[in-house]
Amino acid sequence: MELVENKSFKAAIKKNIQAVPFVWNMYWGAKQQLLRIAILLRGYGYDIRCTYKSMFWAPQQYDIRSICAELIFQYHKLEKGLVMPGEARLFGLDPANATMNILEKHGDAILSADAYLFRAAIATLIAYRDKLVDFKLDAKDQITSRVQRFLAARQVAITPEVITPHALPALLAQTETSAMFDNLVKARRSVRAYKPDVVPQDILRKAIEMAQLSPSACNRQPSKVYLISDAEKKAQFLSLQNGNRGFGHLAPHVAVLTTDERCYFNAMERHEPYIDSGMFAMSFILALRTFDVGTCCLNWCVTSKTDIQAHKMLNIADSERISMVILLGFIPDECQVPRSARRDVDNVLINLG
Ligand SMILES: Cc1cc2nc3c(=O)[nH]c(=O)nc-3n(C[C@H](O)[C@H](O)[C@H](O)COP(=O)(O)O)c2cc1C
Numbered sequence: 001m002e003l004v005e006n007k008s009f010k011a012a013i014k015k016n017i018q019a020v021p022f023v024w025n026m027y028w029g030a031k032q033q034l035l036r037i038a039i040l041l042r043g044y045g046y047d048i049r050c051t052y053k054s055m056f057w058a059p060q061q062y063d064i065r066s067i068c069a070e071l072i073f074q075y076h077k078l079e080k081g082l083v084m085p086g087e088a089r090l091f092g093l094d095p096a097n098a099t100m101n102i103l104e105k106h107g108d109a110i111l112s113a114d115a116y117l118f119r120a121a122i123a124t125l126i127a128y129r130d131k132l133v134d135f136k137l138d139a140k141d142q143i144t145s146r147v148q149r150f151l152a153a154r155q156v157a158i159t160p161e162v163i164t165p166h167a168l169p170a171l172l173a174q175t176e177t178s179a180m181f182d183n184l185v186k187a188r189r190s191v192r193a194y195k196p197d198v199v200p201q202d203i204l205r206k207a208i209e210m211a212q213l214s215p216s217a218c219n220r221q222p223s224k225v226y227l228i229s230d231a232e233k234k235a236q237f238l239s240l241q242n243g244n245r246g247f248g249h250l251a252p253h254v255a256v257l258t259t260d261e262r263c264y265f266n267a268m269e270r271h272e273p274y275i276d277s278g279m280f281a282m283s284f285i286l287a288l289r290t291f292d293v294g295t296c297c298l299n300w301c302v303t304s305k306t307d308i309q310a311h312k313m314l315n316i317a318d319s320e321r322i323s324m325v326i327l328l329g330f331i332p333d334e335c336q337v338p339r340s341a342r343r344d345v346d347n348v349l350i351n352l353g
Contacts, residue, residue, distance in 0.1 A: 046304035051270055054261035054319035064113045065319070067106045069220045069263035071117065074098040075124045076219050082127055083165045088135040093143050096128055100150045107154075116162070123162040125151060188286055189337040191294030192247040194329030198229065199253055203291045211284035216276040222263040223280040226256040226314050237313060240306050241325055243298050251296075251327035256310075257281055258320035277323035285326065294331035297324055 018024050057066055077095035084091070099121060103110065111118045129147045131137065138144045171177050208225060216222065228234050229252065237256070238248040248254075259277035264270075285295040300322045302310070310322060 042304065046307070047270075050318065050321065051261055051267055055264045055267055055270065055273075057265045063262065064106075064109055065260055066262040067102065068110060068114055068117055069222075069260075070265070071099065071102045071106075071110060071121055072220050073218045073265070074102065075121045078124050078128045079164050082124075082131060088131065088137060090132070090137045090142070092128060096125070096143050096147060099125060100146065103150075103154075119156055119158060120162045120164070122151070122154060122156045123158045124164050126158065127164055184286055184289060188289040188295075189340065190296040191331055191335060191337060192250075192296055192327075193332050193335055194250045194252060194294060194327070195332050196250075196252055197330050199291075199293055199329060203288075203293065204253075207284055207287035207291065207293070210287035211280050214276075214279040214283040216279065217264075217269065217272045220263040220276070222260040222273055222276050224258045224260065224320065225284070226258065226316065228254040228256065228314075237310065237325075240302065240310055240313075241298050241300070242302075244296075244327065247296070248298075248327060250329070252329040253327075255284075255326040255328055256314060256316075256322055257284075257324045257326065258316055259323050260317075260320045262319045273321055274323055281324050281326065288328055292330055293328055294335070296327045298327060300324055 074095045078092045081091040132144050234254050259273035
């Protein structure tokens with residue numbers, strides 16, 4: 001009874017306000033503003049909770065993903081120092097010590113989690129030592145002896161693919177590579193029809209290998225691809241996404257891209273996960289296109305509730321943010337795509353002189 005009275009009271013007020021356009025516009029405008037602020041705050045609140053939990057390197061919350069990321073972060077500074085142009089000078093004392101400290105403390109765990117990474121770190125220390133010695137950069141022996149002792153205690157087989165630095169491979173003739181890239185980017189369009197055939201694992205693995213060559217901040221490689229191929233699981237997952245109606249069900253695979261916040265030292269880097277993931281995604285879809293696999297990126301603009309639901313459904317760690325969803329499958333023989341015209345280059349390139 002009370003509820004009915006309350007409702008009709010509200011309706012009466014609304015009717016009165018609507019009768020005065022000026023007041024109604026003010027009311028409507030204020031309501032929209034408040035709604036915008038509420039959505040914004042809820043979104044940022046969720047981001048802060050996630051980022052606060054994962055994006056911080058501290059011993060008490062150190063796990064293997066963060067350890068490996070910090071190892072890369074440190075030894076990559078040495079790698080960069082090794083290729084700096086100009087006269088050679090002493091460099092890399094802090095990162096060299098940090099690299100050795102991490103390997104001393106967590107070497108076994110790193111070795112079992114990612115033996116390639118372990119060998120790459122050792123190869124970098126070897127190159128660093130050789131540079132210090134060959135160029136007589138460390139006259140006061142601030143670091144050389146420690147590196148020598150460290151390496152002597154670890155006889156690790158160094159295979160050519162981890163040796164650093166290495167010569168940048170020559171490109172094909174420039175005109176040829178430009179033409180190839182031009183063809184490739186024009187051949188990639190968002191495809192919303194697919195052959196039902198399964199895409200073989202070796203193609204997917206090769207495309208991921210190519211995507212892994214994308215740049216990432218300090219080479220920390222936060223990206224992962226969760227592949228869903230089971231029809232029921234696909235449908236369940238796609239029901240959480242709002243942009244696949246009418247075609248999502250046709251794709252034989254759904255790839256969910258994540259970016260791991262444990263790879264970043266603190267919230268100053270808060271935008272990097274998505275940037276790195278976006279670069280990975282671009283290479284991934286171009287690589288897939290070289291195998292005749294069509295893709296359609298799907299937004300992951302969801303509420304925190306849906307995001308949590310997706311994490312549970314796919315068993316994704318809390319530290320990994322879902323950045324994008326990609327539908328993928330072989331392109332049908334006849335395939336229409338929107339023109340999706342691009343802005344004029346003059347609206348993109350601003351020459352500042
Ligand atoms: C992050 C991202 C999210 C997207 N989300 C959707 C989506 O939810 N549904 C859809 O049909 N297309 C989606 N797209 C595809 C875009 O509509 C498409 O890339 C754009 O119109 C340009 O067309 P093109 O990819 O064919 O060149 C998305 C693309 C990106 C990069």
